[in-house]
Amino acid sequence: MIRLAIRGYVAGVLLFGDQVEVADEPALDQLLPTLAAEHAAMMAEHRLHMIEIEFVDEPDPLKRFFRFGSDPSMMRDARRVN
Numbered sequence: 001m002i003r004l005a006i007r008g009y010v011a012g013v014l015l016f017g018d019q020v021e022v023a024d025e026p027a028l029d030q031l032l033p034t035l036a037a038e039h040a041a042m043m044a045e046h047r048l049h050m051i052e053i054e055f056v057d058e059p060d061p062l063k064r065f066f067r068f069g070s071d072p073s074m075m076r077d078a079r080r081v082n
Helices: 025-044
Strands: 002-010 013-022 050-055 065-069
Touching: 002 025, 013 025
Parallel strands: none
Antiparallel strands: 002 013, 002 050, 050 065
């Protein structure tokens, strides 16, 4: 079982938080493109500034979180992607 917490932020304020559980990595590979399209559309429409994906069971805090968006103020080691 893979557990994820997915959070969306606007100007550093939590807009939503979802909990997702998938059976295994192939199921995660099927789910992620759908979630990515939904969240990318929200960012393109300026309804969302950052998405945080937390791999809840990952013990290493440096690997536990994945953040992307247009607001680098809350991201660790933010990098520009062109």
